[in-house]
Amino acid sequence: MTATETQPSRAAKSVNLKVLGPILALVVLVIVGAALNGNFLSAANITNVLSRSAFIGIIAVGMTFVITAGGLDLSVGSMAAFIAGLMILVMNAMLPAMGPGWPLVFVGMLTAMVAGTLAGFVNGFLITTMRIEAFIVTLGTMGIYRSLVTWLADGGTLSLDFGMRSVIRPIYFDGILGISWPIIVFALVAIIGELVMRRAAFGRHAAAVGSNDQVARYSSVNVNRVRMLTYVFLGILVGVATIMYVPRLGSASPSTGVLWELEAIAAVIIGGTMLKGGFGRVWGTVIGVLILSLIDNILNLTDGVSPYLNGAIQGVIIILAVILQRDKKAES
């Protein structure tokens, strides 16, 4: 962003590379996938990949803002598991009074949104007002939420009542015109996120805070408020992701959402957002999320690669995608 303004000629080249990197990686993956398996481009497979990307994707859009503002949130995976557990418990508890139906689904959704907002607020409060490092705060809350869901589930699995499961199931599996709800919600969140990042004052403030919080403060940006809001928005989006997640299998367990935080952070970085803050690109994050899910999908659709190596292949592609868009600034 700053480079574009100060060094137009050089920046034009580096911006192109930075922008093209993730897209190039995505295109290569799609070509490889299509070449390896005829069903790769089938509507069913595309729907599967996009729907399963939605959880991480929705969270990663929120994470883009947190990272852009110079923060980090390691707690989102555990938070999602905890909120999923809470949502199931509340719906099961209210079932005798309300009966299975959409009013109860809305109670569940409300639970997830309120819990997400509060969880984001707690992270934000500890980071801004109490001035503790984001890494430490969210490492702590990560452990807390993971333990809480294990405790709520008594070490086992929290399952939504069977009657209720068939009511809520369409939220993941149905949609409009063949496009499932998770894809629609992911797209909406991404579009709104992109607009806020590019057009709204909040997006610019987040970048300013992440770039240099002293300068931002002198420019009369309310640094703490901006930081706080990024965590609250992320919490809300974790709630939204959970609303999409619970209908899929109707259960939450201590293994729900494990490593989601790292996948979300990886997607954000692959997409061109700077880990140290100051610059964020929401649509890049979306591409990052798609790259990560496509790798898994392609590895499942092909033979010949030992499944033991899936993690290694993912790691190589993440690093390659970031090398492709390496900023030339470091050399000059």
Place this chain on the structure above:
Amino acid sequence: MKFAKITAAALAATLAMPVLAQETKVIGVSIPAATHGWAGGMNFHAQQAVDRLEKVYPELDFVLATASDPAKQVNDIEDMLATRNISALVVLPFESEPLTSPVKAVADSGAWVTVVDRGLAIPGIEDLYVAGDNPGFGKVSGEYMVSAMPDGGDIVVFRGIPTTIDNERVEGFESAIDGSGINILAMEHGNWNRDDSFTVMQDFLSKYDKIDAVWASDDDMAIGVLAAIEQSGRDDIKFVLGGAGMKEMVAKVRDGDPMIPADVTYPPSMIATAIEMTAVGMTSTAPVSGTFTIGSVLITADNAADFYYEDSPF
């Protein structure tokens, strides 16, 4: 006067201490924390066994520690040895290698050692080994597959987290279906996790136009597999075979669900067997050393009621 009385009482208590310590034997129980369904069930059964035995044997005292990773488990065991003066240790090792030397230190101190499920890297340290039968688990599963598909067919296989346990199960399964006409289309790791197995099954369904049956090898994975099959609307898959004995799955077998005709046990309650046998060894002259293998049993509609534990979380 009062002061002297208190001092005398304190002195008497101090003197009495060693005598008491000799009478009460402490049994340490160290197990992995409830991070997945099976471990949750194992924690439940460990707690139940401890509660029951503390009532039955007033002379026994139990210390139960759950660890979320191998390093924490090593600390737990070192603490038990250093501060609780344990006479016996019942341990389900998180991983074999890192736990071997701390458990050996316990054995060297003269305490009784019972190892459960996962063996240590060096054999012969433990006095009693209560083991699940992983090759047997695969064998029973494979034999069921063969009997359910007499004309053979194409199956997909879900593996757990890459470990020795998983390898032994898969080897047992493969040798049981060898030459039966059952063809494994593909194997992939579902990591004993519902979400992962859901995703993998979706991809298997995209990849293969016809799948006759699924060996999910675990009940959590079977749940993910079933959800993916239901979503696809396909009817070529005749059944899914899980494993472990989760109560929801046992209920399906009992109720005659055509997709879940059977299940194979790998009971988390084996921890209770180990604690009970250790308590017997501590309190009686009955010999309990050696290896005690808990076989994997096929659950069908006929015997499912015997394997359904209402209160267990698993």
